[in-house]
Amino acid sequence: MRLRSRAARRAGLNVLGVLVALVTLFPILWMVSTAFKPAREIYSLTPHPLPAHPTLGNFRSVIDGKVIGLPYWNFLKNSLFVTLVSVVASTLIALLAAIAVARFRFRFRTSYLIMLLIVQMLPQQAMVIALFLDFRSLGLLDNLAGLILVYTAFSLPVTIWMLRNFVAAVPREMEEAAAIDGAGPMRIFWRIMLPLVAPGLVATSVFAFIFAWNEFVFALTFLGTDTAKYTLPIYVTYFYGRGTVDWGSIMAASTLFTIPVMAFFLIVQRRMTNGLVTGAVKG
Amino acid sequence: MVRTVSGQPGRIPGPEDPASPAGRAGHRGPALRDVPGPRQRAAAFIRRRRLTPYVLVLPSAIAIGLLLFWPTVQIAEFSLQNYGLPQVTGVAPTQWVGGANFSAILSDPEFWLSLRISLIFAAVVVPLTLLTGTLVGLLLNRLGPKMSAFVSSTAMLAWATPAVSASVIFIWLTDPDGGIVDWALAKMPSWLGGGAHWAGFSWTNAPLPAYTLLTALVVWQGFPFVAVAVLAGLKTIPAELHEAARVDGGGPWRIFWRVTYPLLKPIFLVLLLLSIIWDFGVFTQAYLVTGELGNRDEYNLGIYAYDRAFTMPPSYGIGSALALILTVILLIITIGYVRASVRQGAIQ
Numbered sequence: 001m002r003l004r005s006r007a008a009r010r011a012g013l014n015v016l017g018v019l020v021a022l023v024t025l026f027p028i029l030w031m032v033s034t035a036f037k038p039a040r041e042i043y044s045l046t047p048h049p050l051p052a053h054p055t056l057g058n059f060r061s062v063i064d065g066k067v068i069g070l071p072y073w074n075f076l077k078n079s080l081f082v083t084l085v086s087v088v089a090s091t092l093i094a095l096l097a098a099i100a101v102a103r104f105r106f107r108f109r110t111s112y113l114i115m116l117l118i119v120q121m122l123p124q125q126a127m128v129i130a131l132f133l134d135f136r137s138l139g140l141l142d143n144l145a146g147l148i149l150v151y152t153a154f155s156l157p158v159t160i161w162m163l164r165n166f167v168a169a170v171p172r173e174m175e176e177a178a179a180i181d182g183a184g185p186m187r188i189f190w191r192i193m194l195p196l197v198a199p200g201l202v203a204t205s206v207f208a209f210i211f212a213w214n215e216f217v218f219a220l221t222f223l224g225t226d227t228a229k230y231t232l233p234i235y236v237t238y239f240y241g242r243g244t245v246d247w248g249s250i251m252a253a254s255t256l257f258t259i260p261v262m263a264f265f266l267i268v269q270r271r272m273t274n275g276l277v278t279g280a281v282k283g
Numbered sequence: 284m285v286r287t288v289s290g291q292p293g294r295i296p297g298p299e300d301p302a303s304p305a306g307r308a309g310h311r312g313p314a315l316r317d318v319p320g321p322r323q324r325a326a327a328f329i330r331r332r333r334l335t336p337y338v339l340v341l342p343s344a345i346a347i348g349l350l351l352f353w354p355t356v357q358i359a360e361f362s363l364q365n366y367g368l369p370q371v372t373g374v375a376p377t378q379w380v381g382g383a384n385f386s387a388i389l390s391d392p393e394f395w396l397s398l399r400i401s402l403i404f405a406a407v408v409v410p411l412t413l414l415t416g417t418l419v420g421l422l423l424n425r426l427g428p429k430m431s432a433f434v435s436s437t438a439m440l441a442w443a444t445p446a447v448s449a450s451v452i453f454i455w456l457t458d459p460d461g462g463i464v465d466w467a468l469a470k471m472p473s474w475l476g477g478g479a480h481w482a483g484f485s486w487t488n489a490p491l492p493a494y495t496l497l498t499a500l501v502v503w504q505g506f507p508f509v510a511v512a513v514l515a516g517l518k519t520i521p522a523e524l525h526e527a528a529r530v531d532g533g534g535p536w537r538i539f540w541r542v543t544y545p546l547l548k549p550i551f552l553v554l555l556l557l558s559i560i561w562d563f564g565v566f567t568q569a570y571l572v573t574g575e576l577g578n579r580d581e582y583n584l585g586i587y588a589y590d591r592a593f594t595m596p597p598s599y600g601i602g603s604a605l606a607l608i609l610t611v612i613l614l615i616i617t618i619g620y621v622r623a624s625v626r627q628g629a630i631q
Contacts, residue, residue, distance in 0.1 A: 013422065017430050020419055021437040027452045027503065028440060030463065034455065043461040093342045100339035112340060113630045114621055119351045121617040125566040125585040126606030129592045129599060130354035130361065133371065153350035156343050180321040185335075214445035216567045221593065233447040237571065240451060247455050258448040265443040266436065 031258070034251040035059065042248050058252035067249070068227055068238055072256070075235040082144050082231060083212040086151035090159055091205045093152070098163035099193065103172075113161075120157035124217050132221050142226040147219060151212040158211075159204045166200025167193070206268050210261055232257045355610065361603035368596050384604035393579065394605065397587035404494055404583060405563040411502050412558050413551070416509020421539070423510060424517040435514070438507035446504070450571035453500040457486040487574055490581045497572050501565060509554050516550040517543070549627045556620040560613055584609050 029049075034042060035058050037051040063072040101109055131150065132141070140146030170193060178188050216233045223229045230238065236253045239246055362384055369375035388394045419438065423431045444452075457464045465484050471477020486492040520543065528538045544551070566585045573581040576590050588609055592602025624630070 010427075013425050014427075014430055016422060017426050017434045020422065021434045024437045024441050024503070024507075027449070027456060028444065030456060031448070031452045045466075047461070047463045047466055093346060096339040097343040100336040104336035104339075106333075106336040109336070110630060112344070114625070115347075117621045117624060117629075118614070118617050119347060121560050121613055121620070122351060122355060123564045123566070123585060123606070123609055123613055125564070125589050126358060126610045127351065127354045128589070129602050129606055130357035131350070132593075133361075133366075133599060134354070134357070136371070150350060153346040156347055157351075160343060210443065210445075214447065216447050216570075217589075233445065236447050236451060237575070240454075240571070240575075245458075247458065247461065250451050251455060254448040254451050258444055261445060262440055262443055265439065 028258075028262075031251050032255050034247060035255045037248060039248055058248035059256070061246075061249050062253045062256060067246075068230075068235065070228060072235075072253075074228065075230050075232050078144060078229060079213060079232040082147050082151065083209055086148045086155070086212045087205050087208045089148070089152040090155045090208050091163075091201055094156055094159035094163050094204065095167075095197070095201065097156075097160045098167045099189075101160070102164045102167035116157040116161055120161075124154070128217050128221050131218070135222060141222050142224055142229055143222075144229060146222050147215075147231070150218050150222075151208075151215060155208040155211045159208050162204045162207065163197070163200055166197045166204070169200075170196045203268055206264060209264065213261055358603045358606050358610065361599055362607045364600050366599035366603070371597070371599065380600070384600045387601065388604055388608070393582070393587060396580065397582045397584045400490065400494070400582065401563055401584040404497070404565070405559055408498050408501050408505070408562045409555065409558045411498065412505040412562070413509055413554060415502055416506040416554070417513050417551075419506060419510040420513030420517065421543075423514045431514075435507075435511060438510055441503055442505075442507040444504065446567040447571065449500060449504055450568045453496060453503075454487065454572060457496050459483045459485045487572060488578070490578075493572055493578070493581050497565075497569055500568055500572070501562060504568075505558065505561070509558070512550060512554055513547065516547045520546050549623065552623045553620065553627065556616055556623060559616050560620065563616070564609065564613055584612075 033050055036054040036056075038053055038055045038057060041048065041051055041053070061067070065071045065074070100106070101113060135141050135143075135146045138146075140149070174192050174196075175188050178192055183191070214233060215231075216237075219231045219234050220237075223231070223234060227238075232253075236250065236257050239250045239253060363379055363381060364370075364377045365380045365383075366377050370377045419434075423435055426434065441449075456462055459465060460483070464486075465481050468477050468481035468484070469479055471481075484492075486496045524542055524546075525538060528542050533541065564585055565583070566589070569583050570576070570586055570589075573586065576586070576594060579590075582590060584605065588602050588605035590602075591605055592599050
């Protein structure tokens with residue numbers, strides 16, 4: 001009797017879980033499904049969850065880039081370039097700082113950590129005004145290098161904070177043992193620290209990747225009307241609000257833009273969520 | 284504020300720390316100079332690197348200083364200047380105008396409208412996000428390991444969806460021509476609020492529907508983070524506590540408020556403050572849903588600042604003053620967030 005009620009409760013909870021998962025996934029599924037639908041089905045009076053006659057036409061028009069006059073690869077290249085350079089730069093810079101705050105006690109250490117907590121909350125739509133004017137006089141507008149600088153700096157507070165925990169988890173005794181055996185600081189870094197924090201570097205760089213890949217405000221403001229320099233988020237919104245809205249193409253563009261992030265994210269999810277909760281961050 | 288933070292007890296540096304008195308210069312033990320045994324060599328090695336932490340921190344400090352800290356100072360500076368198109372093109376010099384930008388803002392009904400929208404939006408979305416996230420977190424804790432991993436993975440996919448994609452998806456879902464939400468509402472029986480009048484309903488042309496849509500969007504993207512954080516907190520509560528409460532005859536409601544909530548209170552406080560910061564300052568989603576600076580009566584504070592700074596004719600002075608107001612409001616909440624994090628032992 002008791003057992004049966006327990007099984008029933010378990011089944012009820014599982015149903016609830018599936019329901020939550022479905023509601024959560026629905027917008028993403030709808031995006032993908034719309035991307036494969038021909039226009040006739042997209043604007044049909046009775047929408048269907050799955051395309052009846054799946055087509056690649058929307059993807060073709062996104063990749064050809066007829067709307068904007070440049071192929072998709074151009075924007076993919078821009079996004080990849082900006083993202084990869086800023087991820088490498090910010091991860092390296094953050095690793096140095098993380099070693100400092102995790103391994104050394106020094107003056108201003110606490111102030112530095114608190115400063116990191118505070119600056120990560122500064123609103124980007126406020127900072128963009130001053131940075132726009134600065135970059136204008138430096139000739140960094142309409143320039144991917146400007147975005148790289150901003151993305152590197154803006155992902156630092158969170159990446160340092162996350163990496164700090166990974167560095168702190170490396171047993172200090174290992175470094176001390178190596179030092180006793182006569183290893184220099186460089187050797188200790190390459191042979192002990194780096195291999196042991198490598199998983200942390202992966203998780204952290206995924207965060208920096210998502211930040212740079214998704215970033216909208218700075219790209220929107222800095223890239224202005226130079227369409228050839230657009231990154232993918234700006235390309236996705238380019239379709240939007242220009243005469244008749246072609247939802248099939250927008251969803252196809254959005255799918256091509258979103259899927260890599262999700263795939264990337266699911267691979268490292270477990271490690272990532274731990275880092276997220278300890279670092280208390282949202283992208 | 285900082286004083287209470289750095290005065291935190293329990294952070295006594297260990298003997299191996301360079302900052303501890305034994306590690307500082309001028310406290311060299313005589314034993315060291317005699318025979319450099321391996322232990323002493325290691326100690327000397329650590330000591331010699333007194334400057335190391337500063338060198339390591341320097342690149343990040345420069346980057347953050349130049350690209351995050353300095354622009355904030357500049358915004359404060361510009362907010363007191365008549366920085367506009369003639370100034371940026373060099374036709375006329377910038378002049379200090381004192382508080383003129385701020386007095387213009389305070390007598391500007393659009394500013395008060397945008398501030399009110401930001402406040403109401405945060406007041407609605409923050410509790411909704413926390414409630415949804417907590418309920419899903421509690422559910423995840425009760426599910427079996429496989430099911431829990433599955434549901435939290437789907438939730439984290441919503442979290443990982445880029446703001447731009449999430450916005451265009453939700454705008455498409457509620458599109459008057461072909462959007463599934465209007466279709467479903469039109470099909471719904473009238474006692475559920477449905478009806479034919481929903482067909483072709485535009486969600487983005489008036490503030491209330493636009494912010495209803497934005498609420499759904501931001502809650503959808505925000506609840507997974509809360510759920511995962513609550514789940515992580517629940518995992519730290521010993522199962523015996525809940526069992527004991529159940530044996531004592533407590534219902535789930537009572538157990539939550541008497542056992543779970545008090546134990547997770549610090550986590551809830553941090554989540555509350557983070558949600559306020561994020562939702563009060565929401566930009567990308569609000570910018571896209573309100574039609575890329577299309578509808579002035581739908582501006583929140585951040586969009587209004589952005590619009591005043593960049594829409595022709597640009598007024599960087601007024602825009603900076605608005606941005607400064609937004610920044611100061613967020614910094615006040617951030618101070619609360621930092622205090623809560625420090626109390627939780629985030630800084631060690």
